[in-house]
Amino acid sequence: xxxxxxxxxxxxxxxxxxxxxxxxxxxxxxxxxxxxxxxxxxxxxxxxxxxxxxxxxxxxxxxxxxxxxxxxxxxxxxxxxxxxxxxxxxxxxxxxxxxxxxxxxxxxxxxxxxxxxxxxxxxxxxxxxxxxxxxxxxxxxxxxxxxxxxxxxxxxxxxxxxxxxxxxxxxxxxxxxxxxxxxxxxxxxxxxxxxxxxxxxxxxxxxxxxxxxxxxxxxxxxxxxxxxxxxxxxxxxxxxxxxxxxxxxxxxxxxxxxxxxxxxxxxxxxxxxxxxxxxxxxxxxxxxxxxxxxxxxxxxxxxxxxxxxxxxxxxxxxxxxxxxxxxxxxxxxxxxxxxxxxxxxxxxxxxxxxxxxxxxxxxxxxxxx
Amino acid sequence: xxxxxxxxxxxxxxxxxxxxxxxxxxxxxxxxxxxxxxxxxxxxxxxxxxxxxxxxxxxxxxxxxxxxxxxxxxxxxxxxxxxxxxxxxxxxxxxxxxxxxxxxxxxxxxxxxxxxxxxxxxxxxxxxxxxxxxxxxxxxxxxxxxxxxxxxxxxxxxxxxxxxxxxxxxxxxxxxxxxxxxxxxxxxxxxxxxxxxxxxxxxxxxxxxxxxxxxxxxxxxxxxxxxxxxxxxxxxxxxxxxxxxxxxxxxxxxxxxxxxxxxxxxxxxxxxxxxxxxxxxxxxxxxxxxxxxxxxxxxxxxxxxxxxxxxxxxxxxxxxxxxxxxxxxxxxxxxxxxxxxxxxxxxxxxxxxxxxxxxxxxxxxxxxxxxx
Numbered sequence: 001x002x003x004x005x006x007x008x009x010x011x012x013x014x015x016x017x018x019x020x021x022x023x024x025x026x027x028x029x030x031x032x033x034x035x036x037x038x039x040x041x042x043x044x045x046x047x048x049x050x051x052x053x054x055x056x057x058x059x060x061x062x063x064x065x066x067x068x069x070x071x072x073x074x075x076x077x078x079x080x081x082x083x084x085x086x087x088x089x090x091x092x093x094x095x096x097x098x099x100x101x102x103x104x105x106x107x108x109x110x111x112x113x114x115x116x117x118x119x120x121x122x123x124x125x126x127x128x129x130x131x132x133x134x135x136x137x138x139x140x141x142x143x144x145x146x147x148x149x150x151x152x153x154x155x156x157x158x159x160x161x162x163x164x165x166x167x168x169x170x171x172x173x174x175x176x177x178x179x180x181x182x183x184x185x186x187x188x189x190x191x192x193x194x195x196x197x198x199x200x201x202x203x204x205x206x207x208x209x210x211x212x213x214x215x216x217x218x219x220x221x222x223x224x225x226x227x228x229x230x231x232x233x234x235x236x237x238x239x240x241x242x243x244x245x246x247x248x249x250x251x252x253x254x255x256x257x258x259x260x261x262x263x264x265x266x267x268x269x270x271x272x273x274x275x276x277x278x279x280x281x282x283x284x285x286x287x288x289x290x291x292x293x294x295x296x297x298x299x300x301x302x303x304x305x306x307x308x309x310x311x312x313x314x315x316x317x318x319x320x321x322x323x324x325x326x327x328x329x330x331x332x333x334x335x336x337x338x339x340x341x342x343x344x345x346x347x348x349x350x351x352x353x354x355x356x357x358x359x360x361x362x363x364x365x366x367x368x369x
Numbered sequence: 370x371x372x373x374x375x376x377x378x379x380x381x382x383x384x385x386x387x388x389x390x391x392x393x394x395x396x397x398x399x400x401x402x403x404x405x406x407x408x409x410x411x412x413x414x415x416x417x418x419x420x421x422x423x424x425x426x427x428x429x430x431x432x433x434x435x436x437x438x439x440x441x442x443x444x445x446x447x448x449x450x451x452x453x454x455x456x457x458x459x460x461x462x463x464x465x466x467x468x469x470x471x472x473x474x475x476x477x478x479x480x481x482x483x484x485x486x487x488x489x490x491x492x493x494x495x496x497x498x499x500x501x502x503x504x505x506x507x508x509x510x511x512x513x514x515x516x517x518x519x520x521x522x523x524x525x526x527x528x529x530x531x532x533x534x535x536x537x538x539x540x541x542x543x544x545x546x547x548x549x550x551x552x553x554x555x556x557x558x559x560x561x562x563x564x565x566x567x568x569x570x571x572x573x574x575x576x577x578x579x580x581x582x583x584x585x586x587x588x589x590x591x592x593x594x595x596x597x598x599x600x601x602x603x604x605x606x607x608x609x610x611x612x613x614x615x616x617x618x619x620x621x622x623x624x625x626x627x628x629x630x631x632x633x634x635x636x637x638x639x640x641x642x643x644x645x646x647x648x649x650x651x652x653x654x655x656x657x658x659x660x661x662x663x664x665x666x667x668x669x670x671x672x673x674x675x676x677x678x679x680x681x682x683x684x685x686x687x688x689x690x691x692x693x694x695x696x697x698x699x700x701x702x703x704x705x706x707x708x709x710x711x712x713x714x715x716x717x718x719x720x721x722x723x724x725x726x727x728x729x730x731x732x733x734x735x736x737x738x739x740x741x
Contacts, residue, residue, distance in 0.1 A: 026552070027548055030552055030554075033617065036566070036585060037565065037569055048583065052584075053569075165425045166421075172432075173432030181436065185468070188464035192459070193460070194460035194464070202732065209727050209728050211678045212678075216704070216717070217481075217704060217713055218478040218482055219473075219474060222473075231411070231415055237474070240474075241475060244474075274448075277463075302559030304681045305680055305701070309705070319562075322561050322562065323561045326561070340561075340566065343559060343562050350557070351556070
């Protein structure tokens with residue numbers, strides 16, 4: 001082996017530091033927004049308005065250390081001297097920094113004759129955190145909290161707990177039903193012969209990128225006629241319809257590449273298509289099914305438009321409930337943040353637990369619009 | 370796997386089951402009972418006042434079980450037919466439901482929307498191309514087109530660009546999977562949730578003494594001595610600030626797809642180039658980029674289409690006010706706020722026409738693979 005140049009090792013170290021440094025910086029930028037929301041969701045309603053969420057971390061800030069009473073004999077209309085410094089009342093009111101770093105601020109009007117002394121001190125972690133926001137936003141009953149001015153406000157709870165359950169009731173079947181239907185269809189396209197097979201599959205591929213907006217107006221008409229609006233069935237069917245092209249396409253590519261011999265052997269044994277499908281194809285396709293399942297689950301859980309159109313206020317799902325808090329009570333940050341975090345719990349858990357499958361589904365799904 | 374087919378039960382329990390008449394009766398009764406069961410489930414779900422959790426469990430069971438049951442029963446039914454007919458109908462048991470739903474929810478609606486787009490607000494009265502004239506001349510629509518163009522250009526550029534840069538950098542780090550997971554994480558967050566997160570960054574409290582900014586962006590600006598701003602109310606820059614949210618959400622997607630393409634480049638080629646004295650920039654532009662061209666194109670089209678259909682971010686953050694409207698939001702407003710189905714349909718058709726090139730591209734790719 002040739003001896004390494006002396007500068008080589010150092011150069012490698014520098015480039016590694018540079019690469020990792022850049023990446024860490026980018027990752028920090030990526031995390032900060034979510035972190036801010038997460039921290040805020042635990043702060044009480046008043047604090048959220050009076051200071052930024054970052055103040056819960058150790059930082060330097062001015063805090064009151066004492067008061068100075070002004071001698072009533074002093075003429076407050078002229079310049080006033082406090083602690084050896086002379087300023088007018090207006091300047092004192094704005095706050096004056098002393099050479100030793102303390103800050104003096106006149107409290108209230110001229111007659112108060114009171115000056116607040118503040119000094120910059122290190123504040124350690126602010127542990128004044130609460131679970132109250134979560135409790136309030138989850139339930140559907142009235143509750144009270146204080147706003148920025150300390151006034152008490154009564155609000156109806158947003159029943160996010162109920163919305164969470166509704167989301168489960170929407171997302172689980174809306175994930176499994178299209179998979180089941182697509183799996184049958186993919187098997188049919190891959191291993192059965194029937195007239196129009198090629199044309200039908202070409203249409204499936206063409207439908208991959210069709211924007212779902214195209215369907216909303218007519219489907220809503222159908223649902224109104226059928227009395228389906230606001231029911232779970234309506235939204236399952238809609239999500240099934242919009243997810244099917246991708247599902248069929250994905251599963252077709254997977255199932256059509258399964259080894260031919262296994263299936264032929266089963267046919268010779270006299271197995272019917274249905275038996276082959278349930279006993280052979282379904283178990284063999286589990287990786288592909290899982291990939292699509294995660295993809296579809298996250299999509300349905302996070303969907304807002306379809307739920308907004310077909311469910312409305314009946315059986316409200318979590319995204320709609322959250323959007324409603326944004327709209328109606330745009331200033332209730334403590335409810336917004338805790339609500340947003342609740343809505344993310346399940347998808348984040350699914351995502352981190354099954355990331356590998358999700359990535360695979362995503363790669364295959366990148367043909368979709 | 371070796372399990373052979375269970376022999377068909379000849380219905381030997383009761384003799385008459387084997388007679389033709391019995392068979393026909395059973396064949397009719399089974400689908401009928403299935404239908405009744407499913408219908409009762411539907412009624413229960415629609416009208417029941419049971420506790421939420423019970424309804425949820427019944428819903429899941431009914432929905433998933435119902436679909437499985439339908440397949441089981443229709444297969445059972447078709448197998449009972451004479452052999453020739455079984456052969457002929459079986460493919461449609463498998464493919465039929467999927468095709469039917471696609472037809473109902475995507476294929477036919479495209480035609481119906483096209484028809485509606487020539488009708489008046491309530492779907493009555495032929496108005497010709499009036500709705501399209503609106504779609505291409507209205508001030509708000511023109512603004513939406515401009516904004517969608519901004520989303521498509523800047524959103525796509527930054528998503529793909531950042532994804533590419535991070536993929537290349539991460540490829541050279543030992544902690545690659547950690548970095549990728551962090552950048553990728555927002556993909557699991559809903560747009561509504563992301564909207565809440567970013568409202569916190571952009572919020573503005575106003576002027577006055579003693580006011581402490583609680584929005585991160587304003588806090589940073591004022592820490593550097595700048596003037597705090599109501600960021601989301603100032604066109605046209607607010608569009609770019611909204612685009613940042615999309616970049617935050619979608620870069621992970623670009624990153625993951627590009628990263629796996631980079632992994633596919635043979636390390637010998639890269640090694641050879643470096644031995645020949647190519648520097649890292651030359652390796653990047655002359656080898657990496659050309660090798661992953663196809664992937665870059667796919668990612669780009671996906672994100673372009675995505676930004677064309679973008680709705681939730683704008684809906685939640687600004688509602689389309691202050692010059693931030695986009696086509697999909699205007700579609701929603703026309704249909705559900707102003708109740709004008711004709712105009713909404715015309716807008717949807719415009720969206721559809723915009724993705725047709727991609728549709729043909731997909732079809733060509735598919736034909737080339739000769740999967741059939």
